[in-house]
Each structure stands twice: as C-alpha cells, then as structure tokens.
Amino acid sequence: MTDNELMERADRVIATTYGRFPVVLTRGQGCTLYDSNGKAFTDFVAGIAVCNLGHAHPAIAEAIADQARQLVHVSNLYYTVPQVALAEWLVEHAFADRVFFCNSGAEANEAAIKLARKYFKDRGEPGRYRIITMRGSFHGRTMATLSATGQEKIHKGFEPLVDGFDIVPFNDLDAIRQAVTDQTCAVMLEPIQGEGGVQCPGPGFLEKLRAFCDEQGLLLIFDEVQTGMGRTGKLFAYEHFGMTPDIMTLAKALANGLPMGAMLAMEAVAASFTPGSHASTFGGTPLVSAAALRVVQILEKEGVLKHCEHIGHYFKERLLALKSKHAVIREVRGLGLLLGLDLDCEGPPIVKSCMARGFLINCTQEHILRFIPPLIVQKEQIDALIACLDRIFQEMAAE
Numbered sequence: 001m002t003d004n005e006l007m008e009r010a011d012r013v014i015a016t017t018y019g020r021f022p023v024v025l026t027r028g029q030g031c032t033l034y035d036s037n038g039k040a041f042t043d044f045v046a047g048i049a050v051c052n053l054g055h056a057h058p059a060i061a062e063a064i065a066d067q068a069r070q071l072v073h074v075s076n077l078y079y080t081v082p083q084v085a086l087a088e089w090l091v092e093h094a095f096a097d098r099v100f101f102c103n104s105g106a107e108a109n110e111a112a113i114k115l116a117r118k119y120f121k122d123r124g125e126p127g128r129y130r131i132i133t134m135r136g137s138f139h140g141r142t143m144a145t146l147s148a149t150g151q152e153k154i155h156k157g158f159e160p161l162v163d164g165f166d167i168v169p170f171n172d173l174d175a176i177r178q179a180v181t182d183q184t185c186a187v188m189l190e191p192i193q194g195e196g197g198v199q200c201p202g203p204g205f206l207e208k209l210r211a212f213c214d215e216q217g218l219l220l221i222f223d224e225v226q227t228g229m230g231r232t233g234k235l236f237a238y239e240h241f242g243m244t245p246d247i248m249t250l251a252k253a254l255a256n257g258l259p260m261g262a263m264l265a266m267e268a269v270a271a272s273f274t275p276g277s278h279a280s281t282f283g284g285t286p287l288v289s290a291a292a293l294r295v296v297q298i299l300e301k302e303g304v305l306k307h308c309e310h311i312g313h314y315f316k317e318r319l320l321a322l323k324s325k326h327a328v329i330r331e332v333r334g335l336g337l338l339l340g341l342d343l344d345c346e347g348p349p350i351v352k353s354c355m356a357r358g359f360l361i362n363c364t365q366e367h368i369l370r371f372i373p374p375l376i377v378q379k380e381q382i383d384a385l386i387a388c389l390d391r392i393f394q395e396m397a398a399e
C-alpha cells in the first residue's frame, strides 16, 4: 500500500477535523520520527508537548508492557496500586492535597470548572459561579472548556456557549478587577499561553493576581496542561513565580503519550467533590498510571528538568541570534522548551519547508512558530534546526 492510498482511505472515513500533512509516520526513537519510507524527522512538536521523554522510551515501554500483562483496567470503584502511587507522587511534588484523574486536558479543566462552582455552592454562595478567563487562552474543545477559551475561532458555529465565563485581556490586572462581580467564583488561566502563541505573563502579573484572588476570596485555577510536567524547566510553571494556585490541571505530558489528565486541588477545595459528584470510567486506570509513574521517576532520576532548563536557555539564545539576523522575526518568547518565534509573515510555509528538510515544527495563530521538542533534545539537534531556519529565512529574503 502506498502513502497516497492510505491518505485516500483516511480521507474517506476519518472526521475532517484536522488538516493533515501528507506524511505517514510509522515509528519513533528519542527525538526522531520516521515515515513509511524511512525518512527521518527531528521532532520539535513532540505530539504537541506530550512526548516529553521522547518516542519509544524503553523504560516507559517496559512499564506499559508489564502493567498490560497484569491489569489494564478496573473501575474506580476499587483501589489499584499504580494510581495511588502516582497520586502520592503528585501531591508530594505539587502544592495540592488531592488528585482527580481523567483522560485529557479538556476533561481536567471541566473538573476544575465543576469543582469551583460546587465549592461555592457548598459554602452557601450559590450565586457565585462565573469564571474570569483570558483572551487568547485555550482550555479545550468540550462545551464548557471551549466557552472558557478566549478565542472566537474556537467558539464559532457552536453557540450558544455555556454561560459563566467572562473573558478579559491576558496580563491586565485592571481588566480582571473590573470584570469581578458578586457572581465571580474564580480566575482561570494558563501561566504561559501555549496555543495562544507562547504568550508569557508580564513581570509580577501572576504574583499580583494571586494576591488579588486572596483579597477577593476567588479561586485561582492554573491550566498547566501544556506548561506542566517539566516543559518550562520546572515541574510546574507556577514554581517560576513564587506562588501557587488553588486548583491546577495537567494532561499532555503526564503519561508521555498515553491519554491521561489530572486535576489537583487543596483539601479545602477538593472536599467539595464527594462520591457521586464527579467521575470518569477510565480516569487513572492502572495502565496509564503505571506509565505516568515511570515518567515521573525518570524526570526525577535522570536530571531531565535541569537539562530542559539549560538546553532551553541555549535554544532561546540561538533564536535570539537568529532574530538579530532576520528582520522578519518580531519576537522570541518562552521559557524552558516552550519557545515561540513571532513572525512578520505567514508561518505555515515555513513549517512546510522545515518538514521537507527533515524537521517537524509547529505554527500557532498563523504567524507564531512554536518549538516544543521532547525535553531530552540535544544541542546538535537544536543547532541543525537553527541552521535550517537560517537558510529558510535567507531564501525568503532573497525572493
């Protein structure tokens, strides 16, 4: 079967929610992916910030295989060892006391939204249900999470939206202050906006927001679905800012590619979820929990976070050097290995050129190149990508 035949078959039967690149990927190893013809690509996408420890990691493959032979799934009506061990690890390493497991980022955010509402109901303030979210944010594709998302293109066609979200500009504490009413229960945001184009918080913004939420009695919800699990060089992005949220959501990299989400909260808040108030059939199943447990053991033992911090700094320096050579680059943004190049031109043709030259990169918001490689990416791979981008920008300038 040729690639073209496979693509034709796909186009007949798969929902057309993705515009796909004409490539069939068949296997991966570390930071390299291979297509059906054996062509190699250095992966600066990592399944969109998912495969933080790279592809086909032997120890993770082993953990999955071992657990698959033992127990893949039982209902959350029963206890399982991997789920407990993973929750303990998360509670020990994050600000939180309790973990709710689910299967995706959107589901983790749904849980956070439901918990925030229930918390105020339980406190005898049923009128407080509205959540302030940020323009340019991304929280998922379910009805509540797309309604929370501050992007019109994500809302379009799905109205009426779920009521209860007030969207304000990111990085604008005054706008948040003005949006608060006696119905507001929480502020929800990504510490660094990923899909929104690697938008970073301004100096002091998150610290001031924490103080403001405390003063107003509002819950602070961090969507760390993309920034969590080491992506920014720390386990969780909030650690960069010397503050903690009340609720945090995780997903993407948690199980390095197996579908897993989590919502973490402080005891006083988490207590509002009682038997029957929320649930997930597959949430925290032994198979995905065993994979995630191995992921966090590797993150801890192999110095991955330190490497991410150092190599991310190096990568950013190289991108800044590129910016000084090419006027088409407006800005370099990001932290750790969540980096963006804001361009004065269309991004997709550059993504295509990179692909033809053996590099997978991502573009968001039409003109922002996003680099989210596995955290184990090496200097030589970054140097090769920079050389490739340098040539592409030179060729564009010559046209």
Ligand SMILES: *Cc1c(COP(=O)(O)O)cnc(C)c1O
Pocket (backbone or CB within 6 Å): 103, 104, 105, 106, 107, 109, 138, 139, 140, 141, 190, 194, 195, 223, 224, 225, 226, 227, 251, 252
């Ligand atoms: C990807 C993402 C989501 C949605 O996650 P899904 O697993 O696709 O539902 C939510 N929030 C942020 C910040 C994300 O990057």
